[in-house]
Amino acid sequence: MEYMTSNKDDTYFGLALTTHRDLDLGEDAVAFFQYECLLAAIAVFFCRWTLAAPKEPPLLRAVFALLLAFLAFCKKSYTLTTAVHIFSYVVPLVMTSSRICPKDKYTKLAWIALGAALSFLLSHVLLSKQVWMYIIQITPAALNRGLNYMFPITEIAKAYNVLLHFVKPPILHKQVATLFFATFHIQVGMGYLGIDFLKKEQARRNQLVRMDMMDDTAIVDNTTTTNGQETKDRVKRKQEASRRFQKGAAPFILFTAVPYMVQIILLGNINRFAFLCMQNDLSRAVRLVNLFENDEYLIAMSNDSATSPGQYAASMDTVVDTVYELFNRKLFSVPKLMLLPGIMMKQPLLVAQISPFIFASDYIKGRLISYMTSTGERLSMEAKEIRAVRSKVESFDMKNAELLQRSGMGATQFTRRKWQELSVKIQQKQLVSDLLKRTKGFFSFIQRNFIFGVLIDCALANLIAMGKIVSSEIFVFSRAIEDAVDLVLMKSRAESELAQMLTEVDKLQQLADVWETTRERTPLPCAVASPQVERPGIVVRNLHYSRGSAIVRIDHVELPPGMYALTGVNGSGKSTFFRVLMSCGSNDKTIGLPDSIFLQTPSDHFKEEPKDAC
Numbered sequence: 001m002e003y004m005t006s007n008k009d010d011t012y013f014g015l016a017l018t019t020h021r022d023l024d025l026g027e028d029a030v031a032f033f034q035y036e037c038l039l040a041a042i043a044v045f046f047c048r049w050t051l052a053a054p055k056e057p058p059l060l061r062a063v064f065a066l067l068l069a070f071l072a073f074c075k076k077s078y079t080l081t082t083a084v085h086i087f088s089y090v091v092p093l094v095m096t097s098s099r100i101c102p103k104d105k106y107t108k109l110a111w112i113a114l115g116a117a118l119s120f121l122l123s124h125v126l127l128s129k130q131v132w133m134y135i136i137q138i139t140p141a142a143l144n145r146g147l148n149y150m151f152p153i154t155e156i157a158k159a160y161n162v163l164l165h166f167v168k169p170p171i172l173h174k175q176v177a178t179l180f181f182a183t184f185h186i187q188v189g190m191g192y193l194g195i196d197f198l199k200k201e202q203a204r205r206n207q208l209v210r211m212d213m214m215d216d217t218a219i220v221d222n223t224t225t226t227n228g229q230e231t232k233d234r235v236k237r238k239q240e241a242s243r244r245f246q247k248g249a250a251p252f253i254l255f256t257a258v259p260y261m262v263q264i265i266l267l268g269n270i271n272r273f274a275f276l277c278m279q280n281d282l283s284r285a286v287r288l289v290n291l292f293e294n295d296e297y298l299i300a301m302s303n304d305s306a307t308s309p310g311q312y313a314a315s316m317d318t319v320v321d322t323v324y325e326l327f328n329r330k331l332f333s334v335p336k337l338m339l340l341p342g343i344m345m346k347q348p349l350l351v352a353q354i355s356p357f358i359f360a361s362d363y364i365k366g367r368l369i370s371y372m373t374s375t376g377e378r379l380s381m382e383a384k385e386i387r388a389v390r391s392k393v394e395s396f397d398m399k400n401a402e403l404l405q406r407s408g409m410g411a412t413q414f415t416r417r418k419w420q421e422l423s424v425k426i427q428q429k430q431l432v433s434d435l436l437k438r439t440k441g442f443f444s445f446i447q448r449n450f451i452f453g454v455l456i457d458c459a460l461a462n463l464i465a466m467g468k469i470v471s472s473e474i475f476v477f478s479r480a481i482e483d484a485v486d487l488v489l490m491k492s493r494a495e496s497e498l499a500q501m502l503t504e505v506d507k508l509q510q511l512a513d514v515w516e517t518t519r520e521r522t523p524l525p526c527a528v529a530s531p532q533v534e535r536p537g538i539v540v541r542n543l544h545y546s547r548g549s550a551i552v553r554i555d556h557v558e559l560p561p562g563m564y565a566l567t568g569v570n571g572s573g574k575s576t577f578f579r580v581l582m583s584c585g586s587n588d589k590t591i592g593l594p595d596s597i598f599l600q601t602p603s604d605h606f607k608e609e610p611k612d613a614c
Contacts, residue, residue, distance in 0.1 A: 090115030
């Protein structure tokens with residue numbers, strides 16, 4: 001396959017990085033973008049290597065990771081890849097666990113065969129469209145309302161439906177599946193890396209806390225020593241602890257922080273590149289591909305509104321980015337969320353006590369933030385509109401400055417008052433918008449760290465007291481609780497982003513409707529003669545049309561080949577006549593008749609004419 005590549009000067013790090021899709025590829029193409037297969041292989045290899053099964057030998061883990069990478073690179077079905085992925089955890093579980101099956105090798109082989117069958121069955125169920133449709137049908141209406149209240153299901157469906165107007169459904173479905181495959185494996189893998197890193201970082205910081213607690217220990221242990229000797233021993237112990245802490249800094253940086261940073265940057269960029277392939281392709285579909293697919297689309301777009309193709313492309317970027325980030329953040333949180341069910345089942349009373357306060361606090365915060373955000377955006381938009389008016393007024397007045405001067409002092413004073421009125425309105429709206437933005441920032445910071453965080457700390461203190469978690473896991477479980485709240489309040493927390501996204505969705509829907517109306521225009525059932533016919537030229541009979549105040553009626557006109565001058569006053573219908581001729585179905589490239597031209601000639605008159613007539 002061929003991709004739109006660039007010259008040597010456009011290569012980066014030895015790679016010709018491009019997000020362009022080969023438009024000649026059909027719906028059945030294996031891959032649409034450059035490096036698409038390689039990115040999928042890297043993503044699934046990273047995920048499987050990071051998520052090791054308990055007591056799994058490194059060699060077995062590498063074998064399964066390479067096998068999954070091979071399947072992804074060859075673009076095998078997602079059902080097969082998922083089945084192998086599930087099966088890769090069944091094998092080490094059977095081989096290393098004596099509780100599941102005895103050491104008899106034949107029994108182990110039977111368990112492995114059963115695991116393979118169940119893995120393929122589970123993958124078919126998880127990826128079956130019919131199964132999910134059946135689940136949706138049997139879901140109670142009350143549960144559906146609850147899910148729609150917590151999650152932006154309706155908004156995402158509306159965004160997806162508008163994308164189908166600009167990209168063929170099979171191509172869009174494949175692009176979404178490819179992006180989700182890469183994002184899921186990369187984000188889940190990075191989430192597990194993050195848990196391990198946070199535990200090590202928390203354990204390192206806890207050493208500083210223990211150094212400060214040495215004073216209390218020394219007072220208890222040295223009650224019989226003199227004050228001077230006690231002080232010396234305390235200082236000596238702290239110095240030794242300080243040296244141990246400093247010696248551990250270099251290994252932590254080299255073997256923990258740097259590898260984590262490299263993996264996060266590399267895999268994050270791979271994930272971002274996969275996303276930009278799809279986002280840029282959808283942006284080009286609005287701005288380039290579909291726009292020039294039909295000559296009338298550009299005219300229809302310019303006649304319908306003053307919105308430029310670039311602004312429509314920006315709307316597409318906003319829609320795609322908003323929906324993607326909702327899933328991207330949640331997939332990264334999946335590993336931390338998996339830590340909570342065990343704690344919740346062991347401490348249901350604690351969950352019941354602390355959850356209402358946490359959710360109530362965050363819900364109130366979400367409503368206030370949403371109000372301040374929507375109000376601030378509305379004021380900023382109004383200020384932007386007034387600023388555009390002011391720019392036009394100032395440009396017009398500057399162009400006619402000499403005329404204003406000749407008009408006397410009254411005209412100058414009027415101009416001054418108008419400019420001042422517009423400037424005051426802009427500054428007032430921008431002032432309130434900036435104050436709301438500043439208030440929102442301070443409120444979010446204080447609520448998150450000193451209200452929401454305090455409530456989470458209460459739950460963590462109880463878990464530490466009961467021995468359910470250790471001090472090195474404090475930060476991990478704190479983030480897990482925050483992510484759980486964020487998941488449950490997903491829709492309310494993203495209300496302002498969803499509102500902006502729906503605005504852009506409506507804008508794209510209007511463009512899709514305009515283009516659909518343009519496509520529905522049928523060519524006129526007339527014919528323009530070609531030089532090969534017996535009587536070349538143009539023959540017009542029984543043509544009656546109007547456009548605005550111009551009304552034209554032509555009973556019978558024959559124009560043999562030659563050069564002619566069509567004359568008439570402005571608005572008499574000259575250009576409209578040529579537009580009618582260009583709308584004939586026999587033209588090599590037909591241009592639809594715009595709505596402003598009212599054709600009063602019945603179509604039957606056209607059908608009665610010979611093929612060399614119009």
